[in-house]
Amino acid sequence: xxxxxxxxxxxxxxxxxxxxxxxxxxxxxxxxxxxxxxxxxxxxxxxxxxxxxxxxxxxxxxxxxxxxxxxxxxxxxxxxxxxxxxxxxxxxxxxxxxxxxxxxxxxxxxxxxxxxxxxxxxxxxxxxxxxxxxxxxxxxxxxxxxxxxxxxxxxxxxxxxxxxxxxxxxxxxxxxxxxxxxxxxxxxxxxxxxxxxxxxxxxxxxxxxxxxxxxxxxxxxxxxxxxxxxxxxxxxxxxxxxxxxxxxxxxxxxxxxxxxxxxxxxxxxxxxxxxxxxxxxxxxxxxxxxxxxxxxxxxxxxxxxxxxxxxxxxxxxxxxxxxxxxxxxxxxxxxxxxxxxxxxxxxxxxxxxxxxxxxxxxxxxxxxxxxxxxxxxxxxxxxxxxxxxxxxxxxxxxxxxxxxx
Numbered sequence: 001x002x003x004x005x006x007x008x009x010x011x012x013x014x015x016x017x018x019x020x021x022x023x024x025x026x027x028x029x030x031x032x033x034x035x036x037x038x039x040x041x042x043x044x045x046x047x048x049x050x051x052x053x054x055x056x057x058x059x060x061x062x063x064x065x066x067x068x069x070x071x072x073x074x075x076x077x078x079x080x081x082x083x084x085x086x087x088x089x090x091x092x093x094x095x096x097x098x099x100x101x102x103x104x105x106x107x108x109x110x111x112x113x114x115x116x117x118x119x120x121x122x123x124x125x126x127x128x129x130x131x132x133x134x135x136x137x138x139x140x141x142x143x144x145x146x147x148x149x150x151x152x153x154x155x156x157x158x159x160x161x162x163x164x165x166x167x168x169x170x171x172x173x174x175x176x177x178x179x180x181x182x183x184x185x186x187x188x189x190x191x192x193x194x195x196x197x198x199x200x201x202x203x204x205x206x207x208x209x210x211x212x213x214x215x216x217x218x219x220x221x222x223x224x225x226x227x228x229x230x231x232x233x234x235x236x237x238x239x240x241x242x243x244x245x246x247x248x249x250x251x252x253x254x255x256x257x258x259x260x261x262x263x264x265x266x267x268x269x270x271x272x273x274x275x276x277x278x279x280x281x282x283x284x285x286x287x288x289x290x291x292x293x294x295x296x297x298x299x300x301x302x303x304x305x306x307x308x309x310x311x312x313x314x315x316x317x318x319x320x321x322x323x324x325x326x327x328x329x330x331x332x333x334x335x336x337x338x339x340x341x342x343x344x345x346x347x348x349x350x351x352x353x354x355x356x357x358x359x360x361x362x363x364x365x366x367x368x369x370x371x372x373x374x375x376x377x378x379x380x381x382x383x384x385x386x387x388x389x390x391x392x393x394x395x396x397x398x399x400x401x402x403x404x405x
Contacts, residue, residue: 026050027358029379029386039386041359041376046225046333047305048381049255049295059256062290070286074101075272075279082289089296090260093223093231094246097265100272101283105220105249105259106147111277112247112261113138113151113216117185122274135182139173141165141199143192145218158182164195167203174211184211190219190233190246191226194366194375196334198226201237208243216245224253225333230299230306250284254295258284309333309380312387316378319391323398333378336362337394338371345372348397355393 021034027043028051049055062082072078083101090099102108115122117136124130137158140148152159160177162170174184186208188199199217208215219232227235232248234240242264250258261271272278283289298305313333320327326338339345342363349361352374363372376390 027379029381031358036356038353038356038358039382039390040379041357041382041390043377043379044221044249044252045255046253046309046377046379047255047299048379049224049253049298049305052255052295052298054298055255055291055294058294059287059291062285062287065290066286068285068287070282070284073278073280073282078282080286080289082286082293083283086289086292087260089293090248091262093229093296094234094248094262095231095240096246096262098268099260099262100268100275100278101289102259102261102277103281103284104257105218105247105251107277107281108247108259108261109145109147109218110151110154111275111281112245112271113148113187114154114277115271115275116214116216117155117157119270119274123270126273135180137177137180137182137184139170139177139184139186139213141188141192143195144187144189145193145220148187148189148218152187157185164192165197165200167200167207170204171207174207174213178211184208184213185216186213187216188218189221190217191221191332191334193221193334194336194362194373196329196332196336198222198236198331199233201233202239205239205241205244209241213243214245215241215243216247218247220247220249220252220259221332221334223248223250224299225306225309229303250288250292254292254299256284256288256291256295258288258292305380309378312380312382313378315384316376316387316391319387320394323391323395325394325398328373335376335378336373337376338373340370340372342372345374348374351397352390352393355389357390357393359390 023031023033025031027040028048029040029043030037031040070078087099087101102111120130138152139160141164142161143164160173162173177184186204188204190199204215222232224230226232245261245263247261250256317330328336328338339348345361345363349359352359360375362375367373
């Protein structure tokens with residue numbers, strides 16, 4: 001019997017995902033499941049733009065104008081003015097010369113990281129001949145998203161992992177790697193999705209410039225959230241550099257679907273030429289591009305949405321402080337509450353769900369063994385009463401835990 005059958009048989013006895021009522025609506029941040037309202041503290045729809053009237057109206061208009069989907073890659077007849085307009089707006093948001101649109105953020109990471117170190121070889125298909133052969137090596141934060149790790153693996157290049165946020169460790173790896181003569185590519189999440197921490201971008205840029213490295217930043221959870229205008233980690237730190245490539249998700253704070261990489265204009269043309277995920281895959285439906293242009297307008301014209309998001313973040317932290325829980329980070333709207341044992345964490349998540357609260361229980365391998373956590377994600381649409389309710393339930397769970405200790 002092959003492995004897939006063995007795993008399928010095992011899953012019948014050991015279901016990984018517990019049975020529960022499927023949602024009938026998407027979280028905004030409330031959704032309906034089994035006819036009952038549930039408040040989501042897991043949604044990445046940070047600003048509530050997925051259901052914003054201007055965004056949905058733009059999507060409907062785009063659907064009427066362009067149809068349900070794009071059946072071609074952009075290199076083979078599927079390019080449209082609406083995609084170019086979106087890329088220009090995204091590049092401006094990130095203060096870059098250009099942006100390249102992908103079907104998802106995951107595909108952006110796979111498509112760019114797998115191809116940039118092989119660009120010279122791939123460009124040979126179009127007649128390019130390299131004057132010099134270059135080697136590359138990736139330097140990746142150990143807590144980077146799985147799509148980063150997979151993109152690097154597909155590249156075939158050397159990879160060195162540095163300890164999470166440890167710039168001294170990264171510097172030592174770069175120094176040792178310099179002796180091998182490989183061009184370094186430093187890769188980091190901007191906001192780490194399971195930890196809620198923000199990458200030390202100024203230090204990363206300084207190391208990249210010192211070692212002649214490229215710096216690739218996955219800003220999926222920061223786009224639309226961090227910075228005075230939602231420009232992400234670079235705007236948050238006031239740190240911009242020509243060596244920086246900024247990937248962003250269009251399916252989180254901006255409320256639609258897709259991903260992009262913002263970078264210098266000449267580098268964008270290299271990505272369009274050499275990335276198979278761009279050249280041999282269709283982009284998001286044009287109606288999504290239209291919706292995203294509207295979402296960028298709302299992002300600019302309604303800054304109070306980001307303000308409410310951060311107000312809710314601070315209120316949750318303030319209300320949780322007396323309960324004795326450890327918040328692993330308070331830097332972003334991702335607020336992981338340390339529970340410890342995976343079984344206890346799952347039990348807490350189930351208890352919260354019974355109280356009409358949806359929160360993600362994160363455990364190994366997404367979190368270290370013994371550091372399972374409830375990953376609370378704040379939303380601009382949360383009310384004070386909803387936050388008070390979840391805090392009351394967490395207080396009850398803390399009391400129950402102390403009685404068991």
